[in-house]
Amino acid sequence: MEKYRVKPGQRIHLKDWDPNETDLLDGDKDEGKERLEALNRDLERLQELLYAEHKHKVLIVLQGMDTSGKDGVIRHVFEGVNPQGVRVANFKVPTPEELDHDYLWRIHRQTPGKGEMVIFNRSHYEDVLVVRVHGLVPAEVWQRRYAHINAFEQMLAEEGTLILKFFLHIDLDEQKKRLQARLDDPTKRWKFNPGDLQERALWAEYMRAYEDVLSKTSTDYAPWYIVPSNKKWYRNYVVASVLVEALKGLHMQYPQPKDDLSRVVIP
Amino acid sequence: MEKYRVKPGQRIHLKDWDPNETDLLDGDKDEGKERLEALNRDLERLQELLYAEHKHKVLIVLQGMDTSGKDGVIRHVFEGVNPQGVRVANFKVPTPEELDHDYLWRIHRQTPGKGEMVIFNRSHYEDVLVVRVHGLVPAEVWQRRYAHINAFEQMLAEEGTLILKFFLHIDLDEQKKRLQARLDDPTKRWKFNPGDLQERALWAEYMRAYEDVLSKTSTDYAPWYIVPSNKKWYRNYVVASVLVEALKGLHMQYPQPKDDLSRVVIP
Numbered sequence: 001m002e003k004y005r006v007k008p009g010q011r012i013h014l015k016d017w018d019p020n021e022t023d024l025l026d027g028d029k030d031e032g033k034e035r036l037e038a039l040n041r042d043l044e045r046l047q048e049l050l051y052a053e054h055k056h057k058v059l060i061v062l063q064g065m066d067t068s069g070k071d072g073v074i075r076h077v078f079e080g081v082n083p084q085g086v087r088v089a090n091f092k093v094p095t096p097e098e099l100d101h102d103y104l105w106r107i108h109r110q111t112p113g114k115g116e117m118v119i120f121n122r123s124h125y126e127d128v129l130v131v132r133v134h135g136l137v138p139a140e141v142w143q144r145r146y147a148h149i150n151a152f153e154q155m156l157a158e159e160g161t162l163i164l165k166f167f168l169h170i171d172l173d174e175q176k177k178r179l180q181a182r183l184d185d186p187t188k189r190w191k192f193n194p195g196d197l198q199e200r201a202l203w204a205e206y207m208r209a210y211e212d213v214l215s216k217t218s219t220d221y222a223p224w225y226i227v228p229s230n231k232k233w234y235r236n237y238v239v240a241s242v243l244v245e246a247l248k249g250l251h252m253q254y255p256q257p258k259d260d261l262s263r264v265v266i267p
Numbered sequence: 268m269e270k271y272r273v274k275p276g277q278r279i280h281l282k283d284w285d286p287n288e289t290d291l292l293d294g295d296k297d298e299g300k301e302r303l304e305a306l307n308r309d310l311e312r313l314q315e316l317l318y319a320e321h322k323h324k325v326l327i328v329l330q331g332m333d334t335s336g337k338d339g340v341i342r343h344v345f346e347g348v349n350p351q352g353v354r355v356a357n358f359k360v361p362t363p364e365e366l367d368h369d370y371l372w373r374i375h376r377q378t379p380g381k382g383e384m385v386i387f388n389r390s391h392y393e394d395v396l397v398v399r400v401h402g403l404v405p406a407e408v409w410q411r412r413y414a415h416i417n418a419f420e421q422m423l424a425e426e427g428t429l430i431l432k433f434f435l436h437i438d439l440d441e442q443k444k445r446l447q448a449r450l451d452d453p454t455k456r457w458k459f460n461p462g463d464l465q466e467r468a469l470w471a472e473y474m475r476a477y478e479d480v481l482s483k484t485s486t487d488y489a490p491w492y493i494v495p496s497n498k499k500w501y502r503n504y505v506v507a508s509v510l511v512e513a514l515k516g517l518h519m520q521y522p523q524p525k526d527d528l529s530r531v532v533i534p
Contacts, residue, residue, distance in 0.1 A: 057368075100380030101324075102426035108375040113367030144425050151418030158411050159369035 004225045006218035012211050012226070014196060019169045019230040025237060032233035036076065039240035044080050047117055048248040051085035053252045054115040056163040061120045063129075063213075064168030066196045067178035069229050070121050073168065076236045077243070078119070085115060089180065091122040092235045103127040103145070104152055111156060124134035124149060125213055133205045146216040164246055165222060166239055167214060168229040172203055268509045270490045273485035279478050279493070286436045286497040292504060295453040299500035303343065306507035311347050314384060317381040319351035320519045321382040324428040326508065328387045330396075330471060330480075331435030333463045335444035336496050337388050340435065343503045344510070345386070352382060352492060358389040370394040370412070371419055378423060391416060392480055398473045413483040424488035431513055432489060433506055439470055 001024070004094060006012060025032055062070040074088055089110035098106045104124055112118040128149070153163055170178075179200070182192040199206070215265045218224040227240055229235040268291070273279060292299055317323060319480070329337040341355060356377035365373045371391055379385040397415070399409045420430055437445075449459040466473070485491040492509055496502040 022412070061426065097380065098320075100382075101378065102423055102428070104422065105375060105378065108372060111362065111368065111372065115367075141425075148418070148422040148425070151422070154416070155415040156369055158408075158415070161369070 001225070001238060004242075005214065005225060005240060006214050006224040008219050010215065012214040014169065014207050014211055014214075014226075015170055017226050017228070019171050019174065019228050022231055022234045024241075025234065029204050029231070029233045032231075032237045036233070036236050036240055038165060039237070039244050039256065040077070040080050042244045043077070043240065043247070044082070046244065047085055047250070049252045049254065050117060050220065050247065050250075051082070051115045054255070055160070056250055056252065057112040057114055057156075058117040058247070059112055059120065059156065059161050059163045060117070061123045061125070061163070061165040061211075062168065063123060063125050063166070065170060065175060065203070066193075066199060067175050067182075067243060068168035069187065069232060069235055069240075070169045072232060073166070073183055073236060073239050074119055074121065077240045081117075086117045086119070087112070088119045088121055089194075090121065091126060092123075100225060102129075104148065112161065113262050114160070124152075125217075127142060127215060128205065129209045132209050133202050146212075149217055150219060151224075153217075153222040162246060163222035164242060165218075165224045166242075167210060167226050170229045172200075174180050175200060175203075179218045210217045268492070268505060268512060271494060271505060271509070273481050273491040273493060275486050277324045277485065279437065279481040281332070281474050281478055281493075284436055284493050284495070286438050286441065286495050288495045289501045290509075292501065296498070296500045298460055299498075302418060303500070303507055305503050306504070306511050307344070307347050309351070310344070310507065312521070313511065314348045314352055316519045317384060317514065317517075317519065317522050318349070318382045320327070321522070322427070323517055323519065324379040324381055325384040325514070326379055326387065326423065326428050326430045327384070328390045328392070328430070328432040329394050329435065330477075331496065332437060332442060332470070333433035333460075333466060334442050334449075335437045336499060336502055337435060339499060340386065340433070340503060340506050341386055341473065343499075344507045346386075353384045353386070354379070355386045355388055358387065358391075358393060370398075371415065375419075380426065381427070391419075392484075395480060396473065396476045399476050400469050403531075411425045413479075416484055417486060417489075420484075420486065422488040428512060429517065430489035432491045432508060433486075433509075434477060434491055434493050435502060436493050439467075439495045441497045442467060442470075 003023075022032075025035065050058060062073060064070055078086060081182065087110075091106070094103075094106065107120075107124045110120070127143050128145050131137055132139075139202060157163055179192065184190045214224050214226065223240070227235050227238045269292075289299075291520045292302065317325060331337055347355060354377075358373070361370075361373065374387075374391040377385060377387070395409050395412050398404055399406075424430055446459070446463065475521060481491050481493065492505070494502050494505045
């Protein structure tokens with residue numbers, strides 16, 4: 001999965017990243033789904049170990065344009081994982097109280113504790129994406145934020161957090177299909193928001209903003225992965241693979257009982 | 268008050284800083300109390316303006332050994348200020364939930380919002396003070412934290428927070444007197460904690476840890492002031508003066524009404 005990881009300092013041009021590719025799977029959609037099922041089982045086991053060991057914290061950041069599949073990844077990749085140790089944090093339009101504080105205030109509150117896995121559905125990156133594209137703060141304000149974000153993530157990492165960040169990469173045509181599906185299917189219509197069309201009109205500006213995010217904030221301690229996401233099954237396969245690999249790399253162990261339990265007799 | 272401000276990069280040796288001095292006041296204790304009263308009134312007015320303008324955030328950090336006067340500063344300097352816009356955050360031994368997160372997690376939650384003034388009674392600096400002196404984490408862990416703290420405070424400052432940090436400097440003899448007073452006076456006895464004597468025995472280690480804090484984390488955006496604190500009236504005078512001066516420097520203004528109110532008639 002190394003090919004999708006953005007190296008620190010690497011300058012990203014999204015036109016060079018094909019959202020349709022499925023290179024790391026020989027087979028097709030069925031093969032992808034089968035592999036995903038095996039990964040789901042791995043993830044279930046690893047998350048239980050994370051919870052039991054109570055040592056590491058895991059933070060997963062999901063970013064992408066509307067319809068890119070953030071909700072789909074949460075549903076399909078984390079299917080079967082015990083909700084006791086996994087939490088999803090959604091970051092929508094900030095409340096007045098949140099706006100009265102710095103932009104990392106509401107983010108920091110939601111970071112994982114030991115043994116916990118937290119999925120950010122959107123994140124602090126919106127403060128250099130939507131905030132930039134819509135000019136909600138002056139340029140010098142959002143430009144300073146890349147350094148803040150790197151320092152914040154470095155602190156989290158050095159204090160014991162595994163951070164993985166995924167950009168779900170789709171193209172303009174794929175978004176059109178997916179928005180149309182939302183309009184056509186009565187069971188999906190609730191997800192359609194006319195405001196999405198205004199954001200769609202700003203596609204090029206968003207891509208520029210994402211290119212800066214990916215180029216400036218992918219680090220050894222908090223790498224970005226650019227996930228080809230036109231094919232949903234491949235997207236899920238890639239995210240699950242990266243996650244399982246990274247969790248295995250923690251070499252977690254069930255804690256040893258403090259006392260000798262071999263002589264315990266349950267009365 | 269410049270003489271008490273630690274310049275960025277300045278190496279601090281606390282033996283060169285006299286906790287008894289009262290150089291910036293010609294008079295005595297009575298003079299000090301009179302000046303403090305005037306500063307209390309200034310502070311009251313400035314805090315109301317801060318609240319009304321709803322633009323800046325103000326963070327005051329108080330650190331010092333036991334009996335150095337953190338509670339006394341809060342009582343005497345902020346006397347008369349409207350509690351609606353001022354909040355004290357006490358950081359005691361972390362709870363299990365707080366220990367499950369990074370050490371800045373509980374700190375960040377308590378930072379001020381716009382128009383608010385927050386006083387930290389102890390702070391994130393305990394994570395490079397008590398934690399270091401008692402060896403609660405390996406050296407490489409607390410050594411990394413100076414950089415985290417500077418980055419955190421820089422972010423807060425760049426996002427609109429005025430930060431002022433006060434080290435209340437007393438010496439070993441003065442602490443002895445004050446601890447003895449706690450034992451002797453039945454109305455102060457509740458403040459005496461036998462654990463304070465164990466900390467007192469580690470005085471030299473604490474001074475070394477404070478010297479590192481003051482040398483490594485005094486910045487233009489979040490300066491430390493070393494406040495001579497053997498004389499309580501002088502300590503209060505210095506803290507109040509620095510605070511009033513800094514708040515005046517914000518050049519705050521009452522917000523202008525959006526509509527023309529000159530023709531409004533109350534029916």
